[in-house]
Amino acid sequence: MKIILVFLTFIQFSWGADATLEVVKGVEGLSPLAIEDSSLQTSDLSRKFTQMLAADMNVVSLFNVNDSYAAVPFNSLSPSPLHQGAQYLLRYRLVDDGVGGIRADIKLLQNGNELFAKSYILKQSEMAVFLSHSIAYDINAKLGGSPIDWIKRKVLFVRLTSPKRSEIVVSDYTLSYQKVILTGGMYGFAKWANSEQSEVYYTSLLDFKPTIYKFGLQTGKKDKIISSDGMAVCSDVSEDSKRLLLTLAPNGQPDIYLYDLTSGAKTQITNYSGIDVNGQFMGDGSIAFVSNRLGYPNIFSTQMNSTAVSQLVYKGKNNSSLSSYKNFLVYKARENSATFAGNSFNLHLLSLNTGNVQRLTASGENDFPKFSFDGQAILYIKQEGSRSSIGVIRFGVNKSFIFPLKIGRIQSIDW
Amino acid sequence: MMKKVAFLSATVAMLILSGCSSKEPAIDATANANGTSVGTKANGADSGAVIAPVSIANANDGANGANGANGSDGQLVSILFDYDKFDIRADMQDAMTKDALLVKGKSIKLEGNCDEFGSDEYNFALGLKRANAVKAALVNSGIGADSIAMSSLGESNPVCLEKTKECWQKNRRVDFKLP
Numbered sequence: 001m002k003i004i005l006v007f008l009t010f011i012q013f014s015w016g017a018d019a020t021l022e023v024v025k026g027v028e029g030l031s032p033l034a035i036e037d038s039s040l041q042t043s044d045l046s047r048k049f050t051q052m053l054a055a056d057m058n059v060v061s062l063f064n065v066n067d068s069y070a071a072v073p074f075n076s077l078s079p080s081p082l083h084q085g086a087q088y089l090l091r092y093r094l095v096d097d098g099v100g101g102i103r104a105d106i107k108l109l110q111n112g113n114e115l116f117a118k119s120y121i122l123k124q125s126e127m128a129v130f131l132s133h134s135i136a137y138d139i140n141a142k143l144g145g146s147p148i149d150w151i152k153r154k155v156l157f158v159r160l161t162s163p164k165r166s167e168i169v170v171s172d173y174t175l176s177y178q179k180v181i182l183t184g185g186m187y188g189f190a191k192w193a194n195s196e197q198s199e200v201y202y203t204s205l206l207d208f209k210p211t212i213y214k215f216g217l218q219t220g221k222k223d224k225i226i227s228s229d230g231m232a233v234c235s236d237v238s239e240d241s242k243r244l245l246l247t248l249a250p251n252g253q254p255d256i257y258l259y260d261l262t263s264g265a266k267t268q269i270t271n272y273s274g275i276d277v278n279g280q281f282m283g284d285g286s287i288a289f290v291s292n293r294l295g296y297p298n299i300f301s302t303q304m305n306s307t308a309v310s311q312l313v314y315k316g317k318n319n320s321s322l323s324s325y326k327n328f329l330v331y332k333a334r335e336n337s338a339t340f341a342g343n344s345f346n347l348h349l350l351s352l353n354t355g356n357v358q359r360l361t362a363s364g365e366n367d368f369p370k371f372s373f374d375g376q377a378i379l380y381i382k383q384e385g386s387r388s389s390i391g392v393i394r395f396g397v398n399k400s401f402i403f404p405l406k407i408g409r410i411q412s413i414d415w
Numbered sequence: 416m417m418k419k420v421a422f423l424s425a426t427v428a429m430l431i432l433s434g435c436s437s438k439e440p441a442i443d444a445t446a447n448a449n450g451t452s453v454g455t456k457a458n459g460a461d462s463g464a465v466i467a468p469v470s471i472a473n474a475n476d477g478a479n480g481a482n483g484a485n486g487s488d489g490q491l492v493s494i495l496f497d498y499d500k501f502d503i504r505a506d507m508q509d510a511m512t513k514d515a516l517l518v519k520g521k522s523i524k525l526e527g528n529c530d531e532f533g534s535d536e537y538n539f540a541l542g543l544k545r546a547n548a549v550k551a552a553l554v555n556s557g558i559g560a561d562s563i564a565m566s567s568l569g570e571s572n573p574v575c576l577e578k579t580k581e582c583w584q585k586n587r588r589v590d591f592k593l594p
Contacts, residue, residue, distance in 0.1 A: 163572045186571065189536070210566060230543040230565045233536055247536060252547030252565055254540040275540040290537055296499065297537050318499075320537045334532075368535075411571060412535055 033063035034083035038074035038093040038105075045102075045128060046094045052129050053090060055174065056136035061397040062145050063088060074105065077112065087111060090139070101125060106135055108142075116142045129177045146396025150372035150415070154197050155379065156190050158411040166411055168202055170217070173379060173415070174403045175390050181217060189233045191414045194241040195373065201225065201234040201244070212246070226259065226266070235279045236324070245269075245279035245287065256289050258304070269302060270309070283326030284352060288312060290320045290331075299331055299350070313350060315357060321367060325375035327352040330360065332367055347380060347393075360393055361400075368413040379415050381405070486528070486574050486590035491517055493588040494549055498530070501544035503552055511549070514591060515556035524592040525549050527567040528574075530583035535569060542567035549589045 035053050039046040047069060054067035070080030074093050079086055089109040094102050102125045107117040118138060122131045133151045140148050155171045167183040168190045186205040193199035193214055200215045211227035212234050226232060231249035235256070238244070244259040248266075256269040256279040269287055270276040275297070278290040288301045291309075297320040299313040313319050318334035328351055335344040347360040347369045360366075364384035371378055378393040382402065393400040487493045492510040494503060503511060527542030546565040554560050575582035 160571050164568065166571065186568075188539070188569070188571070205566065205568065205571075208564070230546065231539055231567055233539065235536065247540065249540070249543055252543060252550065254543055275537065275544060277536040277540045292499075292537075321535070411569070 030062065030064040031087045032066060032085055033057060033088040033090060034066040034068070034070070034079060034086035036070050036072040036080060036083065036089060036091045038072060038076075038091045040093070040095070042071050043094075043096075045125060046092075049092060049094060049128060049132065052132035052176075053092065053135065055403070056132050056151070057090065057139070059151070059392065059394070059401050060136050060140045060145055060148065061394065061399055062140065062143055074107070088115075090135075092135070096125070097121075102128065102131070104131055104135075108139055127177055129172050129174065133172060146394070147374065147376050148394075148396075149374050150377050153373065153415060155413065155415050156192055156197075156200060157413040158187055158190050158202070159407055160409040160411055164206070168200065169407075173390075173392065175405060175407060176403070178407070182215065187411075189235075189412045191234050191237055191412075193237060195239075201237070203232055203234070225261075230254070233277070235277070236281050238281050243281075245281060247277045247279065256287065258287075267304075269304070271307070278320070278322045280322050280324035280329070282324055282329075282352060286352075288322060288324055288329055290322055299329065301352075312352070313348075313357065316348075319348075321369060323370045323378070325371035328371070328375065330369040330371060330378055332369060347378070361391075366391070368410060370413055370415045372415055379413065381410055381413065486526070486572070486588060487514075488591060488593045489517070491591035491593075493590050494545075495584060496545050496587045496589075498532075498583075498587065499541065501541060501548050503548055511552050512556075515553055515558060518553065518591065519558060522562045522564070522594050523553075524564040524566065524594070526572070526590040526592055527565070528572055528586055528588050528590065529570050530586045531570045531573070532583070539567045539569040542569055545587075545589045 035050045037046050037050055050069045051067060054065050057063055057065045066083060066086060068082050070082045072080045072091065074091055079089050083089065087110065091107050091109070093105045097103055101121065101123040104120040104122065108115045116139060120131055120134060122128065130152070137148055137151050151173060153173065155173055155175065157169050157171065158166050159169055160166045164186045166187050167180050168187050169178050169180050171178045182202070188203045188205055190200055190202040193201050198217055200217065201212055202215065204211050204213060207227065209227040209229055210232040212225040212232050214223045214225055226246065228248035229250055230252050231247055231254050233247040234244050235247055236245040242261050244261065246257045246259050247254050248257050253273070255271055255276050258267040258269055269279065270289065272291060272293055275292045276289055280288045282288050282301065286301045286303055288299060290297050291300050293300070296317045298311065299319050299322065300309050301312050302309045313331070316333040319331050321332035323330050328349060330347055330349050332345050333348050335346055344363065345365045345367060346362070347366045349358040349360055360378070364382050366380050366382050369378050369380045376394065376396055380391045382389045382391045388405045389402045390405050391400055391402050485493050491514050494507050494510060497504060525546040527546035529538040529542045543565065546567060550560070550563050550565060553563060573586045575585040
């Protein structure tokens, strides 16, 4: 009875329509799920795997997840004594394949009845967190949850390691698995070059002029795209991967340029004596960007073949750090007008359809917002006091999730 | 039963009140209340994780690291800037004049830097505009534009790592680098 009565309020975002109010069930109304290790030989990895799955199943948001560890035979008819109240049981059996990989069998039981079963092969056991993400994806799809295709995507970020030194890292969405793909230079502004996530754009800042390169993850091949005095940044890649929005600064003047990868043609989009940066392709064909043309950083837009510029945001005196998905923009806003007091930065969602602005975070310094490729979620970095986290905001279920982070200072992030 | 009715009423009231305010969904707060702060810990991340300015803690030890509070080479003095500004302050004019004399006849690279605030791309642009302002001042002093190169390092090359106003001020600067 109590469970039925408890509701929480959330603002429901709907991409098709616009932000509308709906009420959805909170975690207290969700069915209890427990996770059980059925590996024949339990190991550190098999024990950690319960935590990985628990974190992912929390993000799935269909269950009230019990993350206590228990080892139970795969075909046992009853749950562990720790999990007696669990309506759903997720059992996994990890088998070391002897050559660095693992095989995983999983099944989801509802009140003792098998709902879903699948086997997985993972070639590198250190990527077990991706296996966990795949299992969560499959269970969510099986149960008809709000789409989470992004959960299997790789995240690309640049980490500052020492003055004028950084490295480019590929990770999962929680940043728990990390693989350095480029090191030894000063890199910045890494972006996925295609939807397959097989190539990356980045800026090398130690070249005589800042230079944008394309780097193949499998091939290791590095191609120079363009260089510019002072500044050269790949700000956005078009959906078809054929066009780029760049910030270039010939003569020390940062402006936005459209670069056609097929023809190599470069078109200047903005021409302003101050700062224009961070161009983003929008769903209506316009380009949104950050400019200080009113004396402080704010969000504007322009059309491809027009010199007219429109102001998009009318609140706040310090709005920057853009990411776009179709007709939606997420940006970072400094909340207080004082220069440093409080240091509060919050993320806001702007709909170009209605002009509505919605605040997405409540406290701390929230930065590097980035839409998932399907617009279903936003990834961001949160710092509160001395704690740093990576956050995921899911629009389909109106929740955000925080994962602790210990990786040093981030220069850029892409998803 | 009365308690449940009271609770339900309170919940409904909360729904109505919340429904009226579309300003602050407070998604963060909800997430924390739900206890979703769960890390996978697959890579040694722990719940007590502390951000690491640690990786740049040895600012003065880096191969190309900044030289104390002044990041410029030789006798040259870095030019400091106000928050979110790229015009040369009146109190920097003396330093600017001295630097212009020292770089006459030499090739020089100007590196624009920022404090840790502002977005990454905007910050880089701000650093570049600062370098460009110094370049314009040097050109006005008779130095050839062709002998001046520029780059922006955003917030990636701090000379000071404390979270104080004085420290942030030191980082909003243009350094003079000799070849």
